[in-house]
Amino acid sequence: MEIIFRGTSDAHGVPRLYCDCTVCTEARKPNAQNRRMRPSLELHIDQMLPIWVDCGPDWYEQMSVSKLKTVSHMLITHAHFDHIGGLPQWHDQCRYVNQPAFLYAASEVLEEIRSRFPWLQTQITFVAIDEGARFGDWNLRVWRVNHGRNGYSYALRFDHAESGYSVVYCPDSFQLSKQEQVLLQHVDQLIIGTSFYYEEAPTETRSLYDVLEIIELVKTWCPKSVILTHLSHDIDIGTPLPGGMAFATMNKSLACCP
Ligand SMILES: [Zn+2]
Numbered sequence: 456m457e458i459i460f461r462g463t464s465d466a467h468g469v470p471r472l473y474c475d476c477t478v479c480t481e482a483r484k485p486n487a488q489n490r491r492m493r494p495s496l497e498l499h500i501d502q503m504l505p506i507w508v509d510c511g512p513d514w515y516e517q518m519s520v521s522k523l524k525t526v527s528h529m530l531i532t533h534a535h536f537d538h539i540g541g542l543p544q545w546h547d548q549c550r551y552v553n554q555p556a557f558l559y560a561a562s563e564v565l566e567e568i569r570s571r572f573p574w575l576q577t578q579i580t581f582v583a584i585d586e587g588a589r590f591g592d593w594n595l596r597v598w599r600v601n602h603g604r605n606g607y608s609y610a611l612r613f614d615h616a617e618s619g620y621s622v623v624y625c626p627d628s629f630q631l632s633k634q635e636q637v638l639l640q641h642v643d644q645l646i647i648g649t650s651f652y653y654e655e656a657p658t659e660t661r662s663l664y665d666v667l668e669i670i671e672l673v674k675t676w677c678p679k680s681v682i683l684t685h686l687s688h689d690i691d692i693g694t695p696l697p698g699g700m701a702f703a704t705m706n707k708s709l710a711c712c713p
């Protein structure tokens with residue numbers, strides 16, 4: 456499996472239009488390392504057509520960078536605007552090229568998307584993946600995770616059928632219960648969302664772990680490798696992290712080899 460990070464920011468993108476902090480200032484320079492779009496992944500699995508994970512409002516621009524003209528498989532973690540805002544544009548693509556298109560998500564997420572964009576199903580087949588799915592040689596499991604004040608999201612875990620190599624994508628989560636942490640244990644590649652380096656706001660107003668909390672949590676989850684994504688302008692991706700951890704870089708490709 457190859458994963459390309461097409462979006463690595465939080466809900467608002469970096470730079471913020473109104474902001475002159477050092478990260479936003481750096482993000483406006485040519486070849487900036489901190490310029491980032493809303494969270495998305497481009498997945499290439501075996502011989503399958505690419506799968507796009509989360510379709511935020513930057514989807515059009517992300518597709519232009521990717522050089523893909525069309526996508527026919529879309530996987531959605533939850534129905535927040537930074538993860539679904541591009542679906543109407545994707546629907547337009549599906550309608551125009553008129554090829555089969557599939558939107559995969561947990562059934563309650565599909566229900567939310569249906570109520571928000573009722574016309575999508577004229578062109579796109581909704582596929583509920585509460586019981587999992589199979590893409591090429593990879594088994595996918597999804598589970599509901601606490602997203603703090605913002606409600607809930609789903610995390611995705613891919614396991615390679617032969618080797619057992621495992622990849623988790625959990626972009627939006629906070630204060631996970633013991634049960635919600637079970638599938639996060641001992642994975643080969645963990646990709647997890649954060650927003651701030653250290654978030655001072657009262658716990659009841661928060662919706663994502665900060666970097667310092669994740670550094671502590673991975674000591675109990677024991678993943679082989681960790682990539683932090685969903686990064687606000689509070690985070691300069693040049694900031695050092697402990698061994699085995701890195702910040703996601705826009706448009707960087709990651710080979711997940713069993
Ligand atoms: Zn988000």
Ligand SMILES: [Zn+2]
Pocket residue numbers: 533535602605608627
């Ligand atoms: Zn969210």
